[in-house]
Amino acid sequence: MLILLPPSEGKTPASQGDAVDWNSLSFPGLNTYRAKVLEALGTVSAHEDALALLGVGASLSADVERNTRLHTEPAAPAHRVYSGVLYDALGYQSMTARQRRKADESVLVISALWGAIRFNDRVPAYRLSMGTSLPDVGRLASFWKPQIAEALTAATEGELLVDCRSSTYAAAWVPPAQRTVSVNVFTEANGVRKVVSHFAKHTRGELARHLLTRRGAAPRNPAQLLKAARENWSAELVEGTPRKAHALNIVLPN
Template sequence: MLILLPPSEGKEPAGNGDPFDPDALQFPELKPHRHQLLAALAEVSRADDALEVLGVGKSLVAEVTRNIELHTEPAAAAHTVYTGVLFEALGYERLDAAARERADASILVISALWGAVGFADRIPAYRLSMSVKLPEIGKLAGWWKPKLTPVLNARAGDDLVVDCRSSTYAAAWVPPASNSVSVSVFQLRGGVRKVVSHFAKHTRGELASHLLTRGAEVATPTELLEAARERWEAELVPGTSRKAHQLNIILPEDHAFRAVGN
């Protein structure tokens, strides 16, 4: 099983420690592309219009400035750098040792800067969204797609791919349709299903946590549906030769977030 996550926009800088080692990241085939983007991001972040190009406000000047020297910034495991609703709901720090090992082996974060990183890969905090268009690079999702496709297709193999990414990051790699399932979240409102965003992130994080902690391996879309039904109302929309299966999780009208850690 392979679980795909989007990165969080906000990231927690490592307090101290060594810089990242480009040779230690998963997918060494991506090293030259990562090097090219690191250089392009540093150049953009030095420019007077850096905030505009990167699509961020003045409150994030410090994060943009950090982009200039990412080779020397302290690095930490990706699961501590990425923060936010989805990652809090997943709760890596609350997992037992076996579940953490499964997380390190099965989770990939699709990144605008790194292409793809594992949960245990050591990276610095950075500021770059897949929606950004960099000078001489272009739109990052389109730039990454031909580079990621052969590498991640090989990584996925015949494994079930559970795709919890947002559409922006999903554009950077389309897994083989036959063995991939995208995860959508709805909430009933007045008896009608409505697409949700905040609850979707939280629920996808909870789903990832559930898959990591339940013990039994999930190898097919049907088994994924059965696993999801252990916690939620859910349905599976079958895919086609070109379109992935879709797991729909339906939250009740009175759904509320559970406190982190409960």
Template sequence: MLVLLPPSESKAAPAKRGKPVEVAQLSFPELTDLRKQALEALIEVSAQPDALTRLGVGASLADEVARNLTLHTAPARPAHQVYTGVLYDALGWDSLSPAARRRGNNRVLVISALWGALRPGDRVPSYRLSMDGELPSLGPLARHWRSELPGVLAAAAGKRGVIVDCRSGPYAAAAPVTSFPSDVAARTVAVRVLRETNGKRSVVSHLAKHTRGEVTRYLLEQDTDPLTPAALRDLVGSRWPAELSEPARAGSSWTLDVVLHD
């Protein structure tokens, strides 16, 4: 099993001490060159007078953008401590059992606009950058990562087991399921969260993030991994109402709808 998560736009406050990131020591060294390019481009744009506009953020985030200038020297910490927000609060890494944390270190990948893909234990500093933006000299970030990231994720998925895709749209665009080898795409399941009220269903972003975090936690706390989309449906369905839909077209993912009733 491999679980793909988006990052959180919010990050933990920077650590006060510690060693800076060692880019070449992060998981998936084949991404090192792309990471260095993104890092330098982000530092460059963050120093510009119009940095907030270029990065698509408001004045309230000016301090976070300014901190991008210190990414080479800022203290780093494990990714599971850097990412905060609704999904990561629901995942509750620190309160997972020791066995679940070990499983998470091997089975969870966070897709990042700055780093490409991280394992939870990879040490990085807090930063401000979204995958739906672009950087001078690199262009759209999703396109920047698309040259290498699909192959990295496919290799991480291995030869068996499901890929549980909890990414949001911009992060999925950096490595679309249609770019995976056919055998990997055939066992990829996108998790969608629906709220049902009076027989009508709708997607609610905040609730979806929270539930994806809970689903990830639930999967990590199990003793065995689901090997097929149907097995994933049965496992998730033991906790929430869950419905599995086949791929809409060749090369696309399965869809697992987690249905929450009011």
């Protein structure tokens, strides 16, 4: 089982430590493309209209300025850098050592800057969304799609893929449908379901934590994933097709 996560929009910078070691990152075949995105991001971030070009507000000017020196910024494990609702609910720091090792092995983060990384890869904090378009790179989801597919196809062979990504990051890699389960979260009242956003992030984080910390073998197919989810939630499985992933629908009380 592998769990696919989006990065958090907000990130926690490392206060000290060495800069990113490119040779130590997972999926080193992506390094050429990482370097291209990093260079384009640094150029845009130094522009006088950087905030507008990156689609962020003035409150994030320090984050954008940091983008200009990512080669030398202190790096930290991804599970420390990424923060926010989903990652708070996942709660890596409160896991046991064994559970953390499982998370390091099982979690893949699909990133606008790094393409794909594992939880223990050391990276600096940065500000960049997968929906952004950069000079000489283009829209990042389109840029990364063939590169991530090449890097991850062999690495994920035979694994059940639990897809907790948002739609923006899901566009950067479409894994094999027969082995993929997309996680959706709804509320229901009087028989009417509504898609939720904030609680979807939180619930996906809780699901990831449950799958990483529960006793017993990890789910190996969609039916076993449904059974694991039902240990904590009301859930249903929508069978996929040869071209469309299965869907795990978690229904929260309103």
